[in-house]
Amino acid sequence: MSNRLPVDHFVNDDGTDGWSTSPGGLVTALEPLMRASDGAWVGWPGVADKEFEPFENDGISIVPVTLSSAELEEYYEGFSNDTLWPLYHDVISPPAFHREWWEAYVRVNRRFAEAAAAVAATGATVWVHDYQLQLVPRMLRSLRPDVVIGFFNHIPFPPYGIYSQLPWRKQILDGLLGADLIGFQRIADAGNFTRAVRRLFGYATRGAAIDVVDPDGRPRRVIAKQFPISIDAASFENLARRPDIQERAKQIREDLGNPKTIMLGVDRLDYTKGIGHRIKAYGELLREGRLSVEDVTLVQVASPSRERVGAYMALRDEIELAVGRLNGDYSTISNSAISYYHRGYPREEMAALYLAADVMLVTALRDGMNLVAKEYVAARFDADGVLVLSEFAGASDELKQAILINPHDIEGVKNAIMQAVEMPKRERSRRMRALRKRVFDNDVATWSASFLETLTGGAAVQGGVPENLVSALRELSANETLLVALDFDGTLAPHVDEPDDARAVEGAQDAVKRLLELPGVRVALVSGRALVSLRQVADPADGVLLAGSHGIEVQLDDSGLEIDLDSAELEQLETLARVLERISGPVAGTWIEKKPAGLALHTRQATPEDGIGVQREAKAQVEELLPGLTIRDGKNVLEFSVRASTKGDALAQLREHTGADAVFYAGDDVTDEDAFAELGPDDLGLKIGPGASGARFRVRGPEEVAQVLALLADFRASADAHGEANGPSAE
Incomplete structure (x- = not known):
């Protein structure tokens, strides 16, 4: 389940609907698995106010979820991208809190949950993706308690001091805790989440484990840990090795005047990406004479993003003004300071740009992962090029051989750019080989397999x-x-x-x-x-x-x-024995094991229905009569202890x-x-x-x-x- 389906809609010449598979690492990683397991993908088809029936695409069942124009404005552009996105990205831009947006978010999440509940087989595994659908796990669990639920958050999860600003902070956490496994990009994100759970719910946490209590009173173990996402590295290298792509890379350099160094930035036009910070650092280097436009040029690709959101419209004006000023001050007839492109490019053109670029600048102020950094590394089969990478991007946890920067430190960014421009070939090769090993050892297929194996266990073992x-x-x-x-x-x-x-x-x-x-x-x-x-x-x-x-x-x-139990503990043990014997005695296949500090109620030989019923009744009565007693769920066993x-x-x-x-x-x-x-x-x-x-x-x-x-x-x-x-x- 994801906000968008893995297909793009188009209209054929005869007016009928057509579909093409969307490019992207997530689709590439999951397509073979989906086909092999008779999988279904639930999501919005990208067209508002239009209903589509479920259909098959390349061996995968596609289940479209309808969104109205109003819901798109309130649930997606509003709550998802003007409330959650800025909040989860350290409030770089102020989030807006509107009850109407929240109500739309709840309504759409419920529609997604109902769509999944309707198509999932008995005992199915459901993998929910990203911040637009954080309420789905709990809603789905209430509709289909038989399914196994995983959730992966592709963006950061903020520290409690920031997260606590959200008026619906407990509802979001409760929604996520409906999952069996919650994945994050970084260890810090998982830690922020578990700390928020402790603060707002008081649940016990130990490392990645969270002991929750569901609305029906049943305790459950939830795992929250990091699973850093990656890319289809091999396909990106294969693309870069194509003769036509390499020829296109040479053409790009010639079109830019064959400078000694081409620096490249590739981003969505988003305030989290630090585009303005890199332009400022580059401009100061030109002004100080440490760089010249005859030797170095910056290519900036800023693909359109959320153009109906006010903060993004203002950002575009700000970036384009900065580009215009820099070009006006430093460009010559033959050499431009910045070549700026406000459009998206196909993967082929991106691979050529990566090959043409000597230095890749990733200056994100906050980023869940930043796959552009990994794409650049995967494309550099020549073991050349330098990656300058923000320490606030999740990729910095893995790509240690990049030049790591704090993008807020403009002087530090300038020094990193100079280090990259002047780096000897031998050091460039050493660093790039190490980066490539990391990216290829941990590609997107490894990521998805690791998450699903952790989630499903037996099906993958x-x-x-x-x-x-x-x-x-x-x-x-x-x-x-x-x-x-x-x-x-x-x-x-x-x-x-x-x-x-x-x-x-x-x-x-x-x-x-x-x-x-x-x-x-x-x-x-x-x-x-x-x-x-x-x-x-x-x-x-x-x-x-x-x-x-x-x-x-x-x-x-x-x-x-x-x-050596004291008198109070011995009394508790006697009461516990009476309760368990009264409950389990009439039920065939159950028995009680005595332990030094407690008792264990075994239900392995009972029918599943009887076993669940006996355990539920035993837990309820013990919690009422002996509050504070330690209770542990095991495989067909419920253990009670007077000592923790x-x-x-x-x-x-x-x-x-x-x-x-x-x-x-x-x-x-x-x-x-x-x-x-x-x-x-x-x-x-x-x-x-x-x-x-x-x-x-x-x-x-x-x-x-x-x-x-x-x-x-x-x-x-x-x-x-x-x-x-x-x-x-x-x-």
């Missing part, structure tokens, strides 16, 4: 160990001290009806033993099981550290922590005890998300099976976990043999 996980394991193995922490049930052993019957799969036990024998490696089991049960599947005498009951009980080498602790707490304690430089954690359950949230950038999280997760990697089941642990043991043993386990890998 294949057998075996993915190649990127193998590389990550090799890198992890080189750390001096390594903690390997593992859930047991569902991770090392398949889930079974009776916990006492659980056994680690073939190969897992051998791999764990190998890891225990390697210097600098500690192994721990982190489980919801009571410590006494955990000792039945792992022997602390072998060196395995144990954390049971979600970290309430621990066995750390020679020390252990046993549960999570697997994340257990992992933090294990890390401190072992002094580990890096941590590997594997788990399959909702409760393991607390541990994944505890991991840092140098750690490795492995999710087993389906479901949205904060883990970076995923495998299908315990058999694959055994393979992963064996690989980790192999890499570690190899690193030890070569004396490489004393620092980071050279790779």
Whole structure:
């Protein structure tokens, strides 16, 4: 789902409607997936006041959503682009707040949600895109609780001090929290979002995980994390390699008078892009004599954007006045200071411009990503050219070999331009090769696959160990001290009806033993099981550290922590037992497991309907009679504890005890998300099976976990043999 469909409308000579596929990275990335999964794309067709029936286009079902001219003005030009856009871009331009616009936004979002609900198959995955549709996830969840919902925000998400200005701030957050996974361009954006959620809703957050409570009272885990978007890098390089494109690039240079240096800016005409800042910096360099129009020219492409919005009309006048003044002051008969074009160009012409340009200027004041920066890098198959990039664009998180600037610092921008113009060929090539590797390693297909794998899990998980996980394991193995922490049930052993019957799969036990024998490696089991049960599947005498009951009980080498409940806790435990026995007793297939600090209500052997009903009733009564009791949802289990602790707490304690430089954690359950949230950038999280997760990697089941642990043991043993386990890998 997106505001616009991936097709453009035109009228044939005979008056019938025609459709052509829109260019763009998102369409390119999702087209094969959509065709393979019998997918449907819901969006506005780009024509107001006209209804279109659903149709097929190149193997994809197209579901048009109708917008009236008034809705286009209020929902799109108004609330989306004159309220949300400036607010989310650091209030560079003042946002306008009008209740009529908000009402139109709600109405249109509901129409989109209803369209998706009508066409989505049972259990479908729905991926909602961008700030125009932020209410859709919650609306869709209320209409279709069976579907899996992802949302990706293509623009920044502002700090709370800015976001809090929005009169409908809670409604927007609640709309987004209807999703299972919310993606952002940058870590900072995800952090801004979770902080706003804590401030306005009080929900507990840990890293990327947010524990929400839906309107029906059911708790749910939402993941909010960064997924930096990219481009179809290979297609852009292939375009740039075409002889006609290269010939066109030469022609562009000749038409500009063959200057020594061509600088290029390519932007929508938008106040967030910092076009005026780059023109100011360039003009000052000309005035100071550090640059001359005989040697350097600036080509500025400013494609039309939102031309009916007042702020954009004023911006166009401002930019064109600045261009006119600069050209009037510095251009000669043979050389123009700035070649300015207020129009859009096809991809072929853009590729030629990228090849012709020696320096690419991206001076955005605030930008979610800025794909132009990545397009320039992808087009430069000659490993030449210099990228000057604003640190306020999301691309700066990845493209570290660009010359990074603060566009508000005009003196700094001037110095960066001079550095780019004067940079030796060898340094240009070194930087560009590094930039190209980054863009090609993380292209748009990788981005979409990463988001969907995190969202859908089981549908995307294949057998075996993915190649990127193998590389990550090799890198992890080189750390001096390594903690390997593992859930047991569902991770090392398949889930079974009776916990006492659980056994680690073939190969897992051998791999764990190998890891225990390697210097600098500690192994721990982190489980919801009571410590006494955990000792039945792992022997602390072998060196395995144990954390049971979600970290309430621990066995750390020679020390252990046993549960000693006080009288109030014992009384709570007795009340809890009476409540659960009364509710579960009459329902076949349910049973209660006693734990040192609580009880677990198991529903694995009950029918799905009975299991959901028993859990719902148990939760409601316990919350009423024993407010403040810790309640955790798991796979066919509801756990109650009179003491609060999570697997994340257990992992933090294990890390401190072992002094580990890096941590590997594997788990399959909702409760393991607390541990994944505890991991840092140098750690490795492995999710087993389906479901949205904060883990970076995923495998299908315990058999694959055994393979992963064996690989980790192999890499570690190899690193030890070569004396490489004393620092980071050279790779």
